[in-house]
Structures are given as C-alpha cells and as structure tokens.
Amino acid sequence: MLPGYNTNGFAHHRIEDAIEILAEIGYRSVAVTVERDFLDPPDHRGVARCVDRIAPAIRQWGLRVTIETGARFILDPRRKHQPTLVSRRGEDRARRLEFLLATVDVAARLRADSVSLWSGAADDDADEAECLERLCAGLRPLLHRAEGQGIRLSFEPEPGMAIDTMARFERLVARLDHPALGLTLDVGHVCCLDDGALRRHLDRWRDRLWNVHLENMRRGVHEHLMFGEGDIDFDEVFAALRAVAYAGAVHVELSRHSHDAVRAAQQAYEFWCSHSGGPPPG
Numbered sequence: 001m002l003p004g005y006n007t008n009g010f011a012h013h014r015i016e017d018a019i020e021i022l023a024e025i026g027y028r029s030v031a032v033t034v035e036r037d038f039l040d041p042p043d044h045r046g047v048a049r050c051v052d053r054i055a056p057a058i059r060q061w062g063l064r065v066t067i068e069t070g071a072r073f074i075l076d077p078r079r080k081h082q083p084t085l086v087s088r089r090g091e092d093r094a095r096r097l098e099f100l101l102a103t104v105d106v107a108a109r110l111r112a113d114s115v116s117l118w119s120g121a122a123d124d125d126a127d128e129a130e131c132l133e134r135l136c137a138g139l140r141p142l143l144h145r146a147e148g149q150g151i152r153l154s155f156e157p158e159p160g161m162a163i164d165t166m167a168r169f170e171r172l173v174a175r176l177d178h179p180a181l182g183l184t185l186d187v188g189h190v191c192c193l194d195d196g197a198l199r200r201h202l203d204r205w206r207d208r209l210w211n212v213h214l215e216n217m218r219r220g221v222h223e224h225l226m227f228g229e230g231d232i233d234f235d236e237v238f239a240a241l242r243a244v245a246y247a248g249a250v251h252v253e254l255s256r257h258s259h260d261a262v263r264a265a266q267q268a269y270e271f272w273c274s275h276s277g278g279p280p281p282g
Contacts, residue, residue, distance in 0.1 A: 001280075002028040004251035005027050008035075008258075010022075015053065016054060022265060023061035023063060029063060065113065103115050104151050115151060117155060119135050128162070143180050147179070147180045153181050156189075156211075157169045157195075159189055159193055182209065184212070184213060187213065188230070212241070214252050214253065216232050218230045252265070
C-alpha cells in the first residue's frame with residue numbers, strides 16, 4: 001500500500017504547492033479534491049486547463065492520483081455539499097452529474113486510479129427507496145462515461161448521506177452492479193457509525209476496494225481527527241489492510257487541518273510509516 005494525502009487538508013495552498021509539499025514529505029499518492037479555483041463547474045472547457053496545471057508536478061514526482069469530488073460549496077455557495085445526485089429537483093441533480101462528468105474527464109487525462117464520490121443527502125423528505133432511484137439514475141450515465149474512458153468510480157459511504165453505511169452500499173451495488181463501480185472505504189466512518197468489523201468489510205470488498213481514507217475518529221462523532229486523538233486501533237487497521245493484500249493508496253484525510261497543513265501532513269506521514277513498516281520503496 002502507498003501513503004497518500006487528500007488536498008482538502010491544504011485548502012489555503014495553491015494546488016501545485018500542496019502537491020510539491022506532499023511529495024517532498026514522502027507521500028506517493030495525492031487525492032486531489034476538485035475545488036472551485038481548480039475546475040469551476042460547469043466549465044468543461046476548464047478540464048484541459050486544470051490538467052495542465054497539475055500534470056507536470058504529478059509526472060515530476062511520480063505520484064499516483066485519485067480525483068476527489070467532495071468539495072463543500074463548489075455547486076452552491078450557501079449550502080454545503082448541495083445539490084446532489086439525490087436532490088429533489090431534476091435540474092439540481094443534473095448540475096451535480098455535469099460536475100461529476102467533468103471530473104471523470106480530468107481523471108482520464110491524468111490516468112487517475114479512480115474518481116471518488118458519494119451520494120449526498122436529499123434536500124426533501126424522500127425515503128430510502130426514492131433516494132436510491134435518483135442515485136442510480138445519475139450514476140448510470142456517469143458509469144457509462146467512466147467505463148468509456150477507462151476510469152473507475154470509487155463510491156464512499158458517508159455519515160449523514162443517503163448511502164451512509166456499508167449495508168446501504170451493498171444495496172446500491174446489488175441494484176447497480178457495474179464493473180466500473182467500486183468502493184472508497186473511510187476507516188473513520190466505520191468507527192464513527194460503529195458499522196461492523198473493518199476486516200469483514202475489507203474481506204467482502206477486496207476486489208472492489210480502490211481507495212482508502214484514513215484519519216482518527218471517535219465513535220458517534222463525525223469529526224476527522226489527527227492520529228492519537230480518537231478511538232481507532234491502527235495496528236488492527238494496517239494488519240487488516242495487509243491481510244487482504246491491499247496495494248493501493250491510503251489517503252490521509254484531515255480536512256479541518258488546513259490552518260496547519262504542512263505540520264499535520266508531516267505528522268501524519270510519520271505516523272503512517274511507524275504503523276505500516278516504514279517508508280515505501282522507491
């Protein structure tokens with residue numbers, strides 16, 4: 001497995017500077033969260049510009065890359081993470097889909113490992129069945145675009161969203177089984193929701209596990225914490241990842257640490273090395 005870091009923890013840095021800093025620290029993969037100053041949706045013409053902006057650094061440092069789509073206010077400056085693929089209005093769902101289609105184009109040009117996404121939450125009182133219907137309707141054309149460009153979609157169950165638990169993720173896959181649809185597993189979310197044994201989830205989804213998020217978290221509280229500040233046993237986490245021979249990137253996600261980004265990334269890297277058996281070769 002490779003150490004990685006999510007750029008949502010460098011919200012006050014230029015994306016190019018964040019990538020360089022992370023590479024200098026020793027990270028081998030970068031999860032690029034697509035923020036407004038990087039790709040201003042729905043400006044599909046900006047795809048080439050944003051690729052040109054970071055591709056040289058990716059190539060220079062030999063980094064793997066994952067495209068993350070969870071920017072907080074990229075589509076609506078007043079509502080966090082809205083609109084979504086499960087929003088009430090069709091035109092709002094279409095805006096989210098258009099943005100996600102553009103991120104697939106970015107990922108294809110960067111030869112990214114995957115595009116990571118979540119369901120979002122409904123902005124009405126839609127029940128679980130209706131949310132699943134809306135979500136599948138949006139994912140079908142997205143999967144078609146992704147498959148056509150050789151890109152995988154890694155779907156992340158997220159607390160507070162329509163697909164929050166691993167059981168609901170399994171229902172999604174049963175409804176929309178597609179070779180381009182896999183999993184982003186956030187270790188903290190499993191802890192936060194008390195969502196079963198991590199090892200069991202890794203065993204179940206090892207063939208579709210394309211992205212891992214890592215941070216500390218307390219049970220019952222969805223807050224991304226620095227290692228050492230929560231309830232997770234990371235010896236067990238890394239043992240479980242080794243047991244399923246996971247060879248992808250493990251992206252540290254400290255989205256609330258941007259005020260101290262460089263120190264946080266360095267501290268996280270040292271922790272990663274101490275629990276994973278040292279820096280990766282190469």
